[in-house]
Every structure is written in C-alpha cells, then in structure tokens.
Amino acid sequence: MARTDSSALAVSPAPRLAGSRWLPESPSKSPAAAHEGAMNKNSAAAAAAPGPGGAAVEHRESHCRGLAAPRGIRGGGGGGGGGEGEGRAARCEWDFQLCSVISPTATREVSDVLGAIEFDPSDQFLATGGIARKIRIYSLRSLVPEACEGGAATLSDHAASCSFYICTPAKLSSLRWKPDGSDRVVGAGDYDGVVTEYDLERRVPVFERDEHDGRRVWSVDYSRWLPQLGGSASDDGTAQLWDSRCGGGTAFSLCPTGELRGAVCSVEFDPSGGPLVGMGCADRRAYVYDLRMTAAPVTVFRGHHRTVTYVRFTGGGKVVSAGTDGCLRLWSLLDGREARAYEGHLNTRSFVGLSVWKSGGLLACGSETNQVFVYDVRWGEPIWVGGFDAAEEDGGRGFVSSVCWRQAGGDACTIVASASNGVLQVFSGRKKPRPL
Numbered sequence: 326m327a328r329t330d331s332s333a334l335a336v337s338p339a340p341r342l343a344g345s346r347w348l349p350e351s352p353s354k355s356p357a358a359a360h361e362g363a364m365n366k367n368s369a370a371a372a373a374a375p376g377p378g379g380a381a382v383e384h385r386e387s388h389c390r391g392l393a394a395p396r397g398i399r400g401g402g403g404g405g406g407g408g409e410g411e412g413r414a415a416r417c418e419w420d421f422q423l424c425s426v427i428s429p430t431a432t433r434e435v436s437d438v439l440g441a442i443e444f445d446p447s448d449q450f451l452a453t454g455g456i457a458r459k460i461r462i463y464s465l466r467s468l469v470p471e472a473c474e475g476g477a478a479t480l481s482d483h484a485a486s487c488s489f490y491i492c493t494p495a496k497l498s499s500l501r502w503k504p505d506g507s508d509r510v511v512g513a514g515d516y517d518g519v520v521t522e523y524d525l526e527r528r529v530p531v532f533e534r535d536e537h538d539g540r541r542v543w544s545v546d547y548s549r550w551l552p553q554l555g556g557s558a559s560d561d562g563t564a565q566l567w568d569s570r571c572g573g574g575t576a577f578s579l580c581p582t583g584e585l586r587g588a589v590c591s592v593e594f595d596p597s598g599g600p601l602v603g604m605g606c607a608d609r610r611a612y613v614y615d616l617r618m619t620a621a622p623v624t625v626f627r628g629h630h631r632t633v634t635y636v637r638f639t640g641g642g643k644v645v646s647a648g649t650d651g652c653l654r655l656w657s658l659l660d661g662r663e664a665r666a667y668e669g670h671l672n673t674r675s676f677v678g679l680s681v682w683k684s685g686g687l688l689a690c691g692s693e694t695n696q697v698f699v700y701d702v703r704w705g706e707p708i709w710v711g712g713f714d715a716a717e718e719d720g721g722r723g724f725v726s727s728v729c730w731r732q733a734g735g736d737a738c739t740i741v742a743s744a745s746n747g748v749l750q751v752f753s754g755r756k757k758p759r760p761l
Contacts, residue, residue: 415704418757419687419738421711423478424469425751427486437483437747440676441500442729444741445508450488451729451741452511453749454497460511460523461487465731468751469739483749491528495519499545503569505552512555512569514542520557522569536565536576543676544591549598550616556594556602562586564604566616579604579619581612590676591635596683601658603644605633611646613658624661628654634672635679639688639702647672647679647690655702669707670698675745678728682738689740691725697742697752711752713744 429437439455451463467486470479495515503510503522510531512522518537521530540561547569548554555569562585567576581589587607595601600616601623611626611633629648636646642658653667670677670692677691687708688700699709713723723745731739736756743749 415701415706415708417708418701419699419709419754420757421699421709421740421752421754423711423750424739424753425479425481425486425749427468427481427483427749427751429747430482430484438726438745439743439747439749440498440726441513442678442727442741442743442749443500443502443511444729444731445502446504447508448731448733450508452500452502453727453743454493454500454513455726455743455747456496457747458493458496459490460493460497460500460513461490462525463487468741469753483747489528491523491525493521498541498543499557501545501547504547504549512545512547514545514557516541518542518559518561520545520555532569534565534567534576536567537561537563543588544593546593546602548594548602548616549596550594550600554594554616556592558589558592558604560588562588564589564592564602566602577619579614581610581622582606582608588632590632593636593638595638597638597640601638603636603638605636605646605648607632609633609648611636611644611656613644624656624658626654626656626661626663628656628663628666631673634676637679637681639681640683645679645681645688645702647677649673649675653679653688653690653700665702665705667700667705667707669700669710670694670696675724675726677725678742680728680730680740682730682732682740684732684735685730685738687730687738689728689730689742691728691742693722693724695723695725695744697725697728697740697750699740709754711742711750713742713748713750 437457439453441454443452449465451468453461461483463486495517497513497515499514501512503512509525510522512520514520518539518541520534520542522532524531537559538561540559542557542559544558546556553568553570554566556564556566558564562580562582564579565576581604585608589604589606591605593603602614604612609629609631612622613624615623629650631649633646633648636644638644643655645653645655647653649672651672654663655665657664670690671694675693679690681688686702690698692698696710696712698707701708726743726745728742738754740752
C-alpha cells in the first residue's frame, strides 16, 4: 500500500524489506542512534527473533538466572535499581486458587496452542486465538463459576465453554479489542502478516491491513489517545501505524532497530490514554515513542541480554518488559533507568505472555516450566506460582503461552492462562485480611 508523509505523526515511510531477515548488529545511524548517541561498536550480534511456534532462537547465554522455577512462594529482596521494597523480603498478600480448567476436545486433529488471551474493556468477555485458526469468545460466567470460592475447579472443554467462535484464514499470534466502547470488534494479527478486524455481532471480517509483506505479525494494539489509530509489530522489523477507519488508506512505519531490521515483537499504546507507544525488539532493547514526534524514540531501555518479547505500561511513569533472558525489568520512563528486575520464571525460547494488573500492582507471566508466575511490582521474587500438568505428547516440555489479568476488582482478581497443549486455566485471587 502507498505510504505518505504525515505532519500529524511526523513519520517517514520506511522502505519495504527485500525478503531478508535482520542483519548482524553494526553501528547504526538510525533516528534512535541520533537521539541517544552512537551505539556500542563492540556489541555482539543482535538476538534472533522468536521463530515459528513462538520459539526464539538465540546464540547468547543468558545473563539472568535461568534456574528451575520454584513450586511455591519464594521470598527475597527486590532486584534492580532500588526503590520501594529494595532489601525487604517478598511477601504474598493474596490467596490464589484454580477455578476452571478448559481443555481441547480429546479428538482434536490440529495443534491448539493459544498465543493470545484478551479480556474486553468491560471485563465480561474473553477472546482467545492461536494455532487452531479460531477466535473463541467466552463469557465471564462460563470461566468463573459462582461455586469457585473454596470449591473444586470446574472441568470443561472449549466447545462447551465458549459462546461462539470465528474461523480465521491463518494462525493467530495476537488479539486486541477495539477500545471504542462497543465491545463488538476484535483486531487479530496473523502469521501471514495481515491484521484483520472482526465484527463479533455479525461474526464477519470488516477491515483488513496487509502492511508487512507477508512477514508474521506478533502484536496488535489500539491507541486511546487517538482512537482511530492502530498499530502492528512484525518480523519485518517495523511497527506499522494506521487509521483503523480506512481499509485502503496510508500506513506509517516506525523502524526502532534501524538498519538492522530486527523483528519488532511487541507494540503497546499507553492504556491510560497518553501519546506514548512502547515496543520490544529482537535487538535486546525496548523503545518508547511519543506519537507527537516520532522521528526518534524518546526513551531506549537497555538491559536485556536476549530478545525483548513484551513491553507493558504499568502506570506511575514506568513500563515493564519481558525477554528471553528469563527476566522482567521495570523501567523509569523519565530517564530510562532500570528500577527492578524480576526473576524466578524460566524463559529462553518462547513467547510466554506478560500481563499487568494495574490497580493491584501485580505482574503475571508464563514460564517454560509450564507454570504461571505472579510478581508484586515492589519485589523481585515471585509471590505466587501456579502450575499446569505438562502434556504427555509434549514430552514434558510444555510451557505457558499466554496470560491475562481481568482489570476489574479491588480485593479480588482473576487471571487466565493458557498452556502450549491448548488448556486454558482460570485462577481467582483474594486479598488476605490484614493482621490485627
């Protein structure tokens, strides 16, 4: 599609990629480098982007602890750059329990890895998507039964639990509900490099963008600051920004890794409604751009030693990133400094999910030990770990592929997680009473 300059976004059209993947890292003269100075000329080759099936190929040893994950609550001080909680033992202020287990049918003929889980803005519906080429929609009532409190987990399968599903032409890697208040449109990024929006009431596609030359789309999001603006991140080394009202309109490219063309694995607009957008890339860095001046990132976060797979805004002037070095890292937007590192989960090759419960101050991610890890932002050690049973057909190598917090709730919370064997688990949490 045609790309033109935009005074509103100040983004120059990026040239199309000629079919190659990214190149080894070299001193870059990209806008990012001009913004923050020359890059380190002695840096090693950039980390490989996650490949088919969510795997990330990497030739650099992890610089974070890649130890076996704990089975229970661990104590310990917060890692990273100090601040609240530094030097204090992590404590769990929450009781979590398993509410529901939703499994693929026993006769499934295709892989059902779920790469995306998203609650809608009302927190009453959940959408999932993945390798099976289906968007499934669940109601909260089917996920969290009334008898969950103190009772045994409910067992079901996808066919019985989901309200309906929509078949898609390609495998899905990302889903995001449009934040327009209607709760009826879901955007999906797929393995063919296409972003498609689906009307859930009519159950048909209503919008399509093909900006990435057939290279896999890893992430899709929508801006709250400019409601008409959508974005997608891809293997082609770009994040594309486009007007979601115009199926054939112009798109604008952001190329965080410059001439390297390293894969952009994550894109997220500031969910509080600000003009910022964050990206995680295969060059081991995370970037934040201001949509009012996109010629160069306003902040570049350096600290991960492998591919950055997710970037999420946590509020309070901070963002958190996840990488295949087995670490989550909390950063200050003001100066780009690392505030804390979160370690305990295992992540060296796959997308394992990252979700932030903003009002509760909790982070959740998956692990290649087939477990869900919950961190309190104040401490670097996990406060709770919940496990899946590894599928026999996976040879015990199952992993958690996606996680999502339900944002509603004060003293109660809900987290949904999926495993690489297609099983969906729902956990509920309740805050412990304060000691007298």
